[in-house]
Amino acid sequence: MSRYGTMYGPDITFLGVDRCTLDDPGSYADADVVIIGAPFDGGTSHRPGTRFGPSAIRQACYLAHDGSRPSLALRVDALRDLRVYDAGDVEMFSGDIERSLGALESAVYAVSSSGAIPVVLGGDHSIALPDATGVARQHGHGRVSLVHFDAHADTGEIEFGSLHGHGQPMRRLIESGAVRGDRFLQIGLRGYWPGPDILSWMAEQRMRSYEMTELVARGLDPCLTEAFAIAVDECEGVFLSVDVDVVDPGMAPGTGTPEPGGLTSRQLLDAVRRVCYELPVVGVDVVEVAPPYDHADMTAYLGNRVVLEALSAIARRRRDAAGGPPWNPQQPLLDAR
Amino acid sequence: MSRYGTMYGPDITFLGVDRCTLDDPGSYADADVVIIGAPFDGGTSHRPGTRFGPSAIRQACYLAHDGSRPSLALRVDALRDLRVYDAGDVEMFSGDIERSLGALESAVYAVSSSGAIPVVLGGDHSIALPDATGVARQHGHGRVSLVHFDAHADTGEIEFGSLHGHGQPMRRLIESGAVRGDRFLQIGLRGYWPGPDILSWMAEQRMRSYEMTELVARGLDPCLTEAFAIAVDECEGVFLSVDVDVVDPGMAPGTGTPEPGGLTSRQLLDAVRRVCYELPVVGVDVVEVAPPYDHADMTAYLGNRVVLEALSAIARRRRDAAGGPPWNPQQPLLDAR
């Protein structure tokens, strides 16, 4: 059984974690988390480049790529406390979106059905369809809610003559039943898309979308708390989808459809931490990091840290569930652990 | 009657709205808003490049340039709910500031006297003099207050031997009586200019300038509320002048005289929304977007969104004035409209 490796550039793994092979379930039988690269930007409606996202996110770090990252904030070392593998990339030809999304869904499902949490590095947001579908195939259609950080609702109908693209995955997910519309939580929307027709469709699905105005007026944390309650109502698992463009493009320029007025990086990291610490996350994707538009790799660094924050919070959640004292965000760093 | 078109690059309009011709009042007789490009950087004291601001602001968007932008936050489509035209650029030779400012004033006055709101895309801040003067000629000297977002007071006396330049328009406006000093509201000042002499002159004019320290200590929103009360005292109209350098240059690098420590993009958008929703705005300019220093067009995107935010709030204000329910920033996005 051969490993596909990486589609672009040298064959590296996320910060040096061990490799596994998707076609060989034994290679990740003991995994807690399997990282999958989805180097695809064929669904991008504007600036492409997210095909290099997986490679950029995997290596955007100034520390040794040694498979260890002890979190100062959460006091766990996710890459060691969890068993994390990197399966390399799925071959995704950007010129053939249907074939590519299909290949990715198979990969995600393989990981999910092994009992591990798939963490998919995009790639454009088209991939949320196979990502969440792959997980829902394992956990049950309608049994996984979706927490979605994004500037855009991604609930478009047809664009450029195609059902698939990075503006449409959320509609496809709801239409297929993989995710219930009323368990779809969107955080950070803003700007001038979509228009009334699509918003009506979203309302009909009973989605819950937090536009930035509401987040500012009410506060991000109360909104998250409200959303979290919905997320676990009749759902056993949560899929977390992070579009890096939820952050203000002035801070995270390396993305394809920048919409000013977003969260700060700090807010996103804290929110991702809360999702993964407080909710039963069963899948994650981090999408829309577009290196050609980045500067000094800053957006790739952010993508890397979003992944680490998610993994660290998952590790901490498991440790606390096993009987440890709960995490206290006000605890001084150097207090006894 | 021929249209001048654009001074640099292809002849495009703001996100695809219809064209009009300044010399042909009939072409914008039904306008609510007329956009005017002021591609001038001859008044810049440091980094030039704002001559490309109008072109950059007009097109910095990843959506179709179709003359439609439905605001998620305000539930209006400013480019359709209002009648918006783009008059193209005024010819402004950067090597001749007096002739250029004169030409712009005529253009702004033509629009203002037609009953439409001129929205001027700069260009360096020198243009605030003809912008506000052109409006004041129509609405009456001293009858239009000025709400001015900026890192700098722009109240200099003479620079490089010239009365005109991007550090001096506000003094010229007050000296001429076009705008009353005690109806001049400045938001976001900071840094190390001007010195005591100019500050004394400003105090004598009874200007009200909110330095960042005060904004942080008291909160931006209370300060805005206070300023708004002044703005409508004995003034029937408000001119809004937004220098993009009011935002922190770490988030908006494409500008000529960057001063660290500014607002976030989110804060600026929210503040512009409040101005245009709560006050009787009769003119707008958005200045100091300097594309040569921008990265991945992020500052141009911000300038584009400032314009859209202003127009959307104006549209919403008119709708509410016509009897609609008032805008509620805490309303969930998908609640019935």
Place this chain on the structure above:
Amino acid sequence: MSRYGTMYGPDITFLGVDRCTLDDPGSYADADVVIIGAPFDGGTSHRPGTRFGPSAIRQACYLAHDGSRPSLALRVDALRDLRVYDAGDVEMFSGDIERSLGALESAVYAVSSSGAIPVVLGGDHSIALPDATGVARQHGHGRVSLVHFDAHADTGEIEFGSLHGHGQPMRRLIESGAVRGDRFLQIGLRGYWPGPDILSWMAEQRMRSYEMTELVARGLDPCLTEAFAIAVDECEGVFLSVDVDVVDPGMAPGTGTPEPGGLTSRQLLDAVRRVCYELPVVGVDVVEVAPPYDHADMTAYLGNRVVLEALSAIARRRRDAAGGPPWNPQQPLLDAR
């Protein structure tokens, strides 16, 4: 009949020439040349971004976009001496290469069958397949030779599981019979691709490929002269395909698969001029300009000038054919014309 316009950004034409509509043959019935945008990068094997090539090439010029460009060197004004229209872009969804290439072929054929020369602005080199096929459908399979400037042979078999992509169009063209292998002239190849198997296939087709070593050792001009003789042997027309990566990436960085050691910009412009002045060109494409990797638009400028050089030489060829004195490259600029 509506015009599609442009896929990305504002709807502009090449340096301001008139618009036409592909679906309305009457709109270009008198055309000598029709420009078509092919904003597609779904076939790119590495760095994407050529979807923005058409927009960048159309506007990369510091002169007024007025539909006039008098060539100093050739003493013609191609945009006026020829009747040049811009048909806008063909809708090409980068996630669906087969549909996209099909749409482009139809567009090129429509233009070619009208009697005009199609000039296609790419886009990645995948588009050479529909470009040359569209022309060959009109002029006869095997009746159009191909002069191909490129660092790469683009004769791959299958990549990423697909028959189509920017490394394979030349093989598909020969396989289909649209272009005869022994009328395929490649200029500027270098580097480390393809391997022996593909080279053997190319030799079997009796292609004539000039690697940089041969061009340096023998001189570019003698090689061109030799190639030109082949190009018009039993072929009535010539298709010119210019991949901007034939130029050294140190001079033209905005491209996807840079291979050091190429031609200078000056060499390319002179060679394109010779092709279009000396040969009966019936179609042109200019491909692989990738704006995200460009600096200060330099590669887009080069692409723009390649188009103008081709058009100017076509115009001059026609003028000389109509009885004018032949062009003399040694003639001083200010000598009587």
Place this chain on the structure above:
Amino acid sequence: MSRYGTMYGPDITFLGVDRCTLDDPGSYADADVVIIGAPFDGGTSHRPGTRFGPSAIRQACYLAHDGSRPSLALRVDALRDLRVYDAGDVEMFSGDIERSLGALESAVYAVSSSGAIPVVLGGDHSIALPDATGVARQHGHGRVSLVHFDAHADTGEIEFGSLHGHGQPMRRLIESGAVRGDRFLQIGLRGYWPGPDILSWMAEQRMRSYEMTELVARGLDPCLTEAFAIAVDECEGVFLSVDVDVVDPGMAPGTGTPEPGGLTSRQLLDAVRRVCYELPVVGVDVVEVAPPYDHADMTAYLGNRVVLEALSAIARRRRDAAGGPPWNPQQPLLDAR
């Protein structure tokens, strides 16, 4: 006695203040502040380039380089109210860290023993060792506390086989006794370094390190107030060390080891102001500005403003100590001074 001048580029001074010569104490006998350039990046573990930090920080300003900077916020002109000299750079060969740090320590001590406050422009953070040691030699080992803004604790043991480098200076300072561990205040730490062993060592030293989580949960200002109380307990002086990477790299990209999730520029400026206004600062360094990774000099601008903010607050502290009314952050800018 000759002045070394600057190591890279033209010999300029910080915003045009007067020169002095380190070897000639008379040249700065009346100084309140002496600026010293430390153009060294030999201790950088990742991206180099801080050797150009001193030059970049000295000149990153759009105003005349005239040795005057009246602070709007603090109503002092630090460059005039204080006697500020620039001693140029210390020669620091990046290939020889031990010799370089030694030379810098001598320079800092010379300034400190003259009674002036040394303000050192880095350079990488390795220089904090000689900076704080040089000051402690004058004020007494253990008598100077350290307020340290940074994303990283910089308390590493040995890296790349060396005791010295930009990840280790704080350990060396505590080991030598120059600074007491329990008077070491760290603000802004985050991310995934160091690991448990080093954290344990830090806890043993009774350092007080505020990770971003605690700062967000409790608020930055209360944490600063708490830290300030520690800083002046049994210490007569405070050394302020500002690593620009404490700011979010999305806002300050020009640095070597970027860690997402930091402070805003506004927060850093306000915090530096508080340190220098409320505490008896006896030395300052501003480090890790790396121009090769900067965009449009934004990080250098920030570094320049951090220096000015520190100097302005020192000047204001002295004025108030001399009997002036205390500074009021809520006072409107144009109120009587």
Place this chain on the structure above:
Amino acid sequence: MSRYGTMYGPDITFLGVDRCTLDDPGSYADADVVIIGAPFDGGTSHRPGTRFGPSAIRQACYLAHDGSRPSLALRVDALRDLRVYDAGDVEMFSGDIERSLGALESAVYAVSSSGAIPVVLGGDHSIALPDATGVARQHGHGRVSLVHFDAHADTGEIEFGSLHGHGQPMRRLIESGAVRGDRFLQIGLRGYWPGPDILSWMAEQRMRSYEMTELVARGLDPCLTEAFAIAVDECEGVFLSVDVDVVDPGMAPGTGTPEPGGLTSRQLLDAVRRVCYELPVVGVDVVEVAPPYDHADMTAYLGNRVVLEALSAIARRRRDAAGGPPWNPQQPLLDAR
């Protein structure tokens, strides 16, 4: 008598040569060369930024700024063998072209009348009018020929309503009689400007313009030799005007109106050397270096080296004239000198 210093940034001199003051002729009474900064871009028709050219050219060097530069090729140290001063910048407000050009002409005339060679660092090419006029006032109208390296003829009539701008100085010079049309030698023209009317005017003036086609067809060196013969026919002095855009923009991107297909940097340096070694140069300007569009300062480096090459060749010419052996370009570097 006070020195104006520099208009932007710190007050530095060209590679550290001594300062002089324009208003104080005694300060440069013994000068061979006086460098003058012309930080003006108000005449730019497209991309601005040349106002930062003087500062960038002065410091673009990796060697110590010590006022010494021994040329390997010419075996002289121009900055020491000649007496070179830097007069700083002339104040040139970019918003007032007439006043600015007047101030520069006075400065150039002052230097020229002192017997020194003025070397003006631009700034956009508008400044060639005062530069050459200032020299002609001293040497006699019509007694100074002009050797002009440029992609553009710069002989426009009126642009943007103005007689002055960077596309028109050469026409103004001929119209005024300062330079004879038939002693105007232009090297490197290309592209699509100007049109037939202006070319006819140029031909009527009997200008001699070498377009790139002729230079390639005949060879650059024979063309230069031919031009040099014209330059010294009835003219005692030669003014050298180097527009950096004569070099291919792929190699020198930091300029405002880039025209692909130019010389290489090597060719320009060799040609400048020949001009200054073989002809009696009485004035020089180097223009159109636009830092905002530069990358890694490469175009500024080129501008710096053009100045040094000119000065070195002038120094060598003087040494040879004093009886030394003539310069031999084939002599090995390490042969006895």
Place this chain on the structure above:
Amino acid sequence: MSRYGTMYGPDITFLGVDRCTLDDPGSYADADVVIIGAPFDGGTSHRPGTRFGPSAIRQACYLAHDGSRPSLALRVDALRDLRVYDAGDVEMFSGDIERSLGALESAVYAVSSSGAIPVVLGGDHSIALPDATGVARQHGHGRVSLVHFDAHADTGEIEFGSLHGHGQPMRRLIESGAVRGDRFLQIGLRGYWPGPDILSWMAEQRMRSYEMTELVARGLDPCLTEAFAIAVDECEGVFLSVDVDVVDPGMAPGTGTPEPGGLTSRQLLDAVRRVCYELPVVGVDVVEVAPPYDHADMTAYLGNRVVLEALSAIARRRRDAAGGPPWNPQQPLLDAR
């Protein structure tokens, strides 16, 4: 025996060739070539960043990283026809030049004494000292000549108080006797360094240095032929040292001490090919690729291709020596091989 791996970023090998371990001679016992990374920039006198050169050179390629690169020009696949390993990086702390150079010398000697050709990826040019010394220790002091492509002679005495640095390795090599001065061939020098004293020392050593003037006047190829004859006179081996700054910085900006007026990339590749095809090369280094100053990785691509060109020519030389027909640069690409 553990492998050090890479100092910065993920542990990759040159285009995917196999790994070996320096401390385990068995791991490269059958090697023809061993690649060694020297990620050191502590000797850089100006712009740092070459520490990232090894990583950048290893991966700068758009083709699969599969350990195969068939050369179109030379008709060999160097990575397969030769046995090439990558030993990873030598740990080189940039803050300690003496220790770092010593470690590298040991590594190079280990490879050379195994019979393989070391190919060292720099890093700054300081490393030429250990590189050539390590080879000379094996082949005999004075028995290896040096062919050195560079803009600079690198024969400085002491800089910044140090005997070692990137401006001095060639002097150290000659002083130690490792390389004979009269077997030192320098190609491409230019600019303004060094001065007469150092040139005199060089002449005394009977070095042969080809300045660009001589190369242009006589032609590059005749000069190379002349130099090659010297290189093999009483020397059995040749060390090839390629400083990427020999290429014009307009084409290769990613370097630390750019000197305009250099070779083209094409010329460098052809020259490197001739060296390795015509001479008995026993060691190679490629230095001064500085990624922070690069654009779109173009200089890294050039470095990668210089390595491949050298390896391909070595492979072809060996094949021809084994009885194959000699390489013919005029042979058409598709002629029978």
